[in-house]
Amino acid sequence: MAVLVIAEIQGDGVAGQRLSEQTCRAVTAAQQLSDNVDLLLWGTSSAHIVDQLQGYPLGQIHLLESAAVEHGLAESLAPVITALAVDYQAVVAGSSTFAKDLLPRVAAMLDVGMTSDVIAIESEDTFIRPMYAGNAIAKVRSHDAIKVITIRSAAFALPLTNGCDPVTVVRVREDIAALAVNDLSSFVSEQITESERPELSAAKVVVSGGRGLQSAEQFHLVEQLADKLNGAVGASRAAVDAGFIGNDFQVGQTGKIVAPDLYIALGISGAIQHIAGMKDAKVVVAINKDADAPIFDVADYGLVGDLFDLVPEMIKRLPQS
Amino acid sequence: MKVLVAIKRVIDPSVKVRVKTDGTGIETAGVKMAVNPFCEIAVEQAVQLKEAGLASEVVTVSIGDGASQEQLRTSLALGADRAVHLQTDSELEPLNVAKLLKGVVDRESPGLVLLGKQSIDGDNNQTGQMLAGLLNWSQGTFASKVEIDGNKVNVTRELDSGLQTLCLTLPAVISTDLRLNTPRFASLPNIMKARQKPLESESVDEHLSAMSQHIEILELKPPAPRKAGVKVSSVDELVDKLRNEAGVI
Numbered sequence: 106m107a108v109l110v111i112a113e114i115q116g117d118g119v120a121g122q123r124l125s126e127q128t129c130r131a132v133t134a135a136q137q138l139s140d141n142v143d144l145l146l147w148g149t150s151s152a153h154i155v156d157q158l159q160g161y162p163l164g165q166i167h168l169l170e171s172a173a174v175e176h177g178l179a180e181s182l183a184p185v186i187t188a189l190a191v192d193y194q195a196v197v198a199g200s201s202t203f204a205k206d207l208l209p210r211v212a213a214m215l216d217v218g219m220t221s222d223v224i225a226i227e228s229e230d231t232f233i234r235p236m237y238a239g240n241a242i243a244k245v246r247s248h249d250a251i252k253v254i255t256i257r258s259a260a261f262a263l264p265l266t267n268g269c270d271p272v273t274v275v276r277v278r279e280d281i282a283a284l285a286v287n288d289l290s291s292f293v294s295e296q297i298t299e300s301e302r303p304e305l306s307a308a309k310v311v312v313s314g315g316r317g318l319q320s321a322e323q324f325h326l327v328e329q330l331a332d333k334l335n336g337a338v339g340a341s342r343a344a345v346d347a348g349f350i351g352n353d354f355q356v357g358q359t360g361k362i363v364a365p366d367l368y369i370a371l372g373i374s375g376a377i378q379h380i381a382g383m384k385d386a387k388v389v390v391a392i393n394k395d396a397d398a399p400i401f402d403v404a405d406y407g408l409v410g411d412l413f414d415l416v417p418e419m420i421k422r423l424p425q426s
Numbered sequence: 427m428k429v430l431v432a433i434k435r436v437i438d439p440s441v442k443v444r445v446k447t448d449g450t451g452i453e454t455a456g457v458k459m460a461v462n463p464f465c466e467i468a469v470e471q472a473v474q475l476k477e478a479g480l481a482s483e484v485v486t487v488s489i490g491d492g493a494s495q496e497q498l499r500t501s502l503a504l505g506a507d508r509a510v511h512l513q514t515d516s517e518l519e520p521l522n523v524a525k526l527l528k529g530v531v532d533r534e535s536p537g538l539v540l541l542g543k544q545s546i547d548g549d550n551n552q553t554g555q556m557l558a559g560l561l562n563w564s565q566g567t568f569a570s571k572v573e574i575d576g577n578k579v580n581v582t583r584e585l586d587s588g589l590q591t592l593c594l595t596l597p598a599v600i601s602t603d604l605r606l607n608t609p610r611f612a613s614l615p616n617i618m619k620a621r622q623k624p625l626e627s628e629s630v631d632e633h634l635s636a637m638s639q640h641i642e643i644l645e646l647k648p649p650a651p652r653k654a655g656v657k658v659s660s661v662d663e664l665v666d667k668l669r670n671e672a673g674v675i
Binding site: 115176178179180183201202203205206207208209210211212213214216217218219220221222231235236237238239240241242243244245246247248249288289290291292293294295296297298304306310334352353355358359360366367377378384387388389390396401403404405406407408409415418419422423 | 437439440441442443444445452463464519520521524546547548549550551552553554555556557558559560562563564565566567568570580583584585586587588589590591592593594595603604605638639640641642643644645646647648649652653655656657658659660661662664665667668672674675
């Protein structure tokens with residue numbers, strides 16, 4: 106039996122588009138379930154993506170080109186995936202907002218359960234996933250014939266892409282593609298956050314600020330250090346609630362979960378809900394004037410002092426990346 | 427239009443969660459419980475729709491043991507009109523929760539169902555989407571703005587990359603994200619008044635026994651602890667350690 110990975114495309118303009126890193130890592134996860142991994146590629150024009158995927162470790166690509174799936178809405182894609190899934194042992198995607206929206210709908214239509222945010226695959230039916238914001242690690246078993254899972258991309262490597270057979274491309278049958286047409290929902294607009302910085306949940310370095318930054322103006326210090334390290338900017342819920350920065354930057358149980366190589370927490374006390382979002386970082390640095398702040402309990406390197414003195418000094422001491 | 431809000435009783439978000447030493451579950455004895463924070467936002471949204479004259483009645487529903495009635499009373503104190511308690515002591519999984527909620531939707535015929543985007547215990551982020559799939563309704567997940575206009579609702583959604591606005595045909599299922607609103611606190615008079623509001627309770631054990639188990643939790647473990655860190659005394663020392671010891675810059 107084979108595994109079906111649901112593609113997500115990222116990048117601007119037709120020329121800049123590519124398979125998202127999360128999808129690439131989902132392919133690696135799928136390879137742990139089966140030697141046969143297929144991909145559903147959807148959109149309005151995907152020929153250049155198909156070209157990019159030659160040499161990729163995929164059996165076949167199901168190509169769904171249709172105006173009905175232009176924006177990848179769950180109401181359109183779920184019936185198509187449900188129809189294709191009956192030939193597969195598993196449907197896999199990265200844990201992006203796209204897949205979190207789509208896959209539970211697919212699972213319900215298939216009358217199967219779903220496993221979210223898988224961080225390790227033990228066998229074809231047994232998965233490891235965090236619960237309680239990572240305060241508990243669960244081993245779960247799916248009893249369904251078709252497994253539906255999303256994977257945490259930080260937990261899976263990129264697939265090897267050399268020495269693979271050419272990928273076959275099969276257009277999704279018209280009667281199945283027609284299932285995408287509905288009048289349940291329609292796209293109105295999109296407001297993409299413009300940033301030169303890496304995306305928070307995939308960045309190798311994350312610099313986050315908390316209430317200790319004191320104001321939105323002074324929060325720029327966080328951005329300056331992030332830029333020096335070519336990292337992403339994050340924030341604690343306290344900083345978001347205080348209006349220093351938008352909610353899309355929130356790291357924590359109710360925000361984004363990050364697992365970078367280096368996480369620097371500036372003026373963050375370390376509430377449980379924040380720790381939950383960053384404790385899988387490889388190296389954690391905390392700078393805080395309160396020596397008793399709980400963030401120091403999870404920091405590999407702690408520096409006690411005034412961040413308004415220490416951070417500019419640190420920026421000066423770091424080489425330009 | 428009637429609005430149905432599903433809420434869940436969870437461990438209070440400010441409590442440090444501990445796994446039982448035998449790996450069978452989470453320590454809940456004597457632990458403070460609360461309405462799941464995302465569900466609170468869903469209740470607030472429903473009450474605001476009623477205050478704006480867009481909802482005629484707000485009905486809250488919760489599934490769980492008898493103690494869940496406490497969270498339903500809270501929702502009544504926050505402004506819901508009526509509450510439905512589906513009683514069971516069984517462990518629940520998202521698909522079966524969605525099926526039980528579908529039963530309530532079939533009976534109550536709401537024009538809109540509001541839920542939190544995820545509960546902070548299971549962290550599945552599935553129930554709302556599953557309910558929408560079972561009903562074949564439109565879905566607006568991770569909502570940070572909800573604007574009802576006749577038989578349509580515009581929902582602004584929080585994506586990894588920014589915001590997206592969709593227009594949904596009602597009836598719809600909407601799951602709430604943090605920025606949608608700031609939940610109010612229940613006033614003492616409203617807490618008193620909530621005691622008089624209708625709360626019906628029925629057992630769903632029979633329904634549940636007819637449903638299969640899809641996802642079984644075999645074991646729970648605490649996460650691997652982080653090794654103890656060190657305090658450094660200067661920026662120089664910090665930069666040196668990051669470069670030469672950790673090798674991350």
